[in-house]
Structures are given as C-alpha cells and as structure tokens.
Amino acid sequence: MAQQSGQQVKRVTTKTVMAMKKEGNKIACLTAYDYVTAKLLDQAGVEIVLVGDSLAMVFQGEETTLPVTLEDMLYHAKAVVRGVRRALVIVDMPFMTYQGNPEEGFRNAGRIMKETGAGGVKVEGGERVAEMIRMTAQAGIPVMGHLGLTPQSIHSFGGYQPRGATKEEARRIIAEARVLEEAGVFSIVLEKIPATLAAKVTQSVSIPTIGIGAGIHTDGQILVVSDMLGLYEDFHPRFVRRYANLAEEIRSSVGKYVSDIKSKKFPSKDESYTSLVSRK
Ligand code: KIV
Numbered sequence: 001m002a003q004q005s006g007q008q009v010k011r012v013t014t015k016t017v018m019a020m021k022k023e024g025n026k027i028a029c030l031t032a033y034d035y036v037t038a039k040l041l042d043q044a045g046v047e048i049v050l051v052g053d054s055l056a057m058v059f060q061g062e063e064t065t066l067p068v069t070l071e072d073m074l075y076h077a078k079a080v081v082r083g084v085r086r087a088l089v090i091v092d093m094p095f096m097t098y099q100g101n102p103e104e105g106f107r108n109a110g111r112i113m114k115e116t117g118a119g120g121v122k123v124e125g126g127e128r129v130a131e132m133i134r135m136t137a138q139a140g141i142p143v144m145g146h147l148g149l150t151p152q153s154i155h156s157f158g159g160y161q162p163r164g165a166t167k168e169e170a171r172r173i174i175a176e177a178r179v180l181e182e183a184g185v186f187s188i189v190l191e192k193i194p195a196t197l198a199a200k201v202t203q204s205v206s207i208p209t210i211g212i213g214a215g216i217h218t219d220g221q222i223l224v225v226s227d228m229l230g231l232y233e234d235f236h237p238r239f240v241r242r243y244a245n246l247a248e249e250i251r252s253s254v255g256k257y258v259s260d261i262k263s264k265k266f267p268s269k270d271e272s273y274t275s276l277v278s279r280k
Contacts, residue, residue, distance in 0.1 A: 012047045012088040014142045014186040021208040027220025033059045033076045038083030051077045053092040058226040065151045066095045077116035089118040090144050095152045098123050098132050105132035109141050124150035126176025130183040137184030145180040147173050149192035164193040174204050181205045190214040213239030
C-alpha cells in the first residue's frame with residue numbers, strides 16, 4: 001500500500017498485471033522521464049510507467065536510443081519513482097549494460113533496483129539475453145522482455161521497418177517469446193510486428209504481452225508519452241494516436257507570454273507585490 005493525498009492506494013505489481021491477462025483486462029502503459037509527468041500518468045490510471053531509453057531521443061534529442069547511459073537512466077528513474085504512488089515503474093536497461101555478459105547485466109539491474117526504488121527492469125532481445133534474465137529474475141528482480149523492433153539493434157536492422165514479416169522471422173519471434181517466458185520475464189513488449197503475429201505470441205505465452213505498433217490483440221498497449229501527447233514532432237509513426245497537441249499548446253502559450261511582456265501586460269498589479277503584508 002502507498003499513500004496518495006492521504007488515501008491508501010493499492011500498488012500495481014507484476015502479479016496484478018499477470019492476473020489482468022488471465023481476467024482479460026487490458027493493461028495501459030506509457031513512458032515517463034520526469035516527476036511531473038509520472039505523477040499525472042499515475043493519477044490518470046496507467047498500470048505501468050516505463051522509464052524508456054526512448055528518453056535518449058525524445059528528451060535528450062539523440063538520433064537513436066544507443067547513447068543513453070546507465071547514470072542517465074538512474075537519474076530519470078529516481079524522478080519518476082518519486083511521482084508514482086500506484087503504477088508499476090519499470091526501467092529500461094540501456095544499450096551495452098547487459099548484452100556483454102550475464103553477470104554484468106545482473107549487477108546493473110541490481111543497481112537500478114537499489115538506487116531508484118523501481119519495480120523492475122526491461123531488456124531487449126531473446127535467446128542472447130536469456131541467461132542474464134534467468135539470473136536477475138531468480139534474484140527477485142522482475143524483468144520485462146522486448147521483441148520485434150528492438151531499437152537498440154537499429155544498426156543491424158538497418159532501419160525502423162516492421163519486424164516479423166517473413167515466416168522465418170515470425171517463427172523466431174514466437175520461439176523467443178517462449179524462451180523469455182521460460183527464463184522468467186513477467187511480460188513482453190512486442191514492437192512493430194504484424195497484428196496477426198502479435199496475436200499468436202499472445203496466445204503462446206501465459207505472461208502478458210504489451211504492444212506498440214502490434215495491433216489490438218496484445219494484453220496491453222504502450223506508447224511513448226511525448227508522441228501520444230503531441231510533444232515530440234520529429235516523426236509520427238502510424239501506430240501513434242495523438243491524444244493532444246501539446247507542442248502547439250506550448251508554442252501558442254509561450255507566444256502569448258512573450259507578447260504580454262513586450263506590451264507590458266505582464267505582470268499586472270495583481271501579480272505584483274504592493275505591500276509587505278501580501279507575500280503569497
Ligand atoms: O524506450 C521505450 O520507450 C520503449 C517503449 C517504446 C516500449 O522501449
């Protein structure tokens with residue numbers, strides 16, 4: 001239990017989301033990278049807040065997710081954890097902090113858990129990260145998997161095209177989902193794969209699948225918060241539904257602020273201190 005505005009809140013755990021799959025209740029997930037956004041997402045009812053390494057692109061302005069460091073992730077994850085009372089917070093393990101050898105990945109996952117207070121970590125890949133997942137899950141650290149378009153492998157894929165389009169790759173994704181389940185993940189993100197393949201993966205495993213660009217049949221959905229709020233305008237994949245246009249809101253609000261300053265409409269008398277009594 002956690003406190004939210006004086007009330008007890010039941011925390012979402014890995015058990016909660018695993019039960020949601022069994023009950024047929026869809027799981028709502030979003031990314032967050034800071035305290036204020038995480039708090040709003042939590043209050044709005046998302047079950048999982050992912051501190052995604054997408055922050056490299058939408059927060060730091062990098063071209064790919066590769067440059068983000070473990071120190072960066074620790075910094076953002078701590079801020080997110082402070083904002084969340086109910087949701088399960090999962091932290092992406094950055095590129096080259098777990099692929100090298102299982103022990104190194106295991107130690108870095110431990111750092112994330114100890115230093116941020118998050119509820120678990122996420123890693124990309126199948127067979128090649130299975131041993132690291134096994135060690136980490138056995139130590140009591142919840143691990144989320146990620147298959148399909150795994151952005152940390154963007155240079156070997158050669159671009160952001162959908163994955164799993166050939167029979168052979170589709171078969172491999174289904175097999176890798178089973179490997180991840182056997183290794184101990186509590187859920188799997190499926191990114192940018194055909195909806196029919198995502199449906200097959202979802203039926204093949206007993207843990208929840210969370211889709212992004214993977215159609216309607218996954219157990220839950222995730223989007224990058226800056227995409228769905230219309231804040232990040234650099235590109236707009238077809239799977240992103242924009243629920244707001246915050247970029248335009250910010251531009252026009254800041255434009256008004258600038259013009260109010262130039263025309264001396266801001267600050268007004270009410271926004272100024274006229275005596276020492278009114279200090280608010
Ligand atoms: O880094 C990220 O934001 C992600 C999601 C898109 C699943 O991995």
